[in-house]
Amino acid sequence: MQNRYAQIQFIAANYSNLQGLKMVPIGILVIFSSLWATNKQGDLSGPIYSLIGTFLLYWLIDRYYANTFGRIKQTPKTRKWEMLVSILFMILALLAFWLDTALDLPFSVLGLVFAAALFESYWRATSSIKERSFSLYPETLLAAILILMLSLLPLTGLDWWKMIGMQSQVLGMLLIIGILLVGAGIWGHVRLIRALPVEEAKPDDISL
């Protein structure tokens, strides 16, 4: 399949996942939560307000995408698979969070779960087209590799979270995940806009 058509197919199949700005408020919430937990501020009003702000911002961004780029409904098979995977990784993340806080492990289980979720997301998105291409969804794969490396880094004896002023490995990992969500979200949004054509297809566009 030609690049242009493969790209159209990829965007149509993964439209909701490519709306990167939706990840930004979630990323900010994760960053804020990790910093709040590190500074041990007893007042819970901050996290509550930021949670409300995240929902509001997410809804506004969803409206922006619907009004500017339209809506595409995924196939029932894709929706069902995404739901199953989301529930599975949510349970695994909670379990990993508990393991990381309860046990003093020389690696981050939460990071490994998050990296696995990102690898799965990359694999699922790119499997919608015949020829997998790194350039179609690079931010997810790069974020997965980075998180995987950071998760295993303490095995070498390097407590990297202390270098960035975080109290524990799990909070350090949450901070990095939050920063990556914001960065990858903005990158993904820019890539989506650039991928959408500005000119109409011309009759001689198709070459064999």
Added chain:
Amino acid sequence: MTSPFEYLANLDKLIHEPARLALLTALSACESADFLSLRRLTGMSDGNLSVHLTKLEEAGLVNIQKQFIAKKPSTQLKITKKGLAAIQRHWEQLAAIKQSADAWEDDSAGK
């Protein structure tokens, strides 16, 4: 072996037109899409998109549904079973043409 020219002659001209090929390719990858998303995906103007979608609807390849979402008119497009089979067959034919053309080129170079 079938020559690439024979394959080319057998292509469905209705689907092979680039704009309609793009529309069917997009619709084959999802359950449904609205008019705006298809316009953004293909870069077509409203008028052009409307003309191509009408042609595809007349051929029974897509379904066009006009409805109101939050009191606003919305046009939803969905590929039919016939359309899905047609676009899959078309991409298979294009892959066969490419393969045939490559083989033909190799044969010509060998002579």
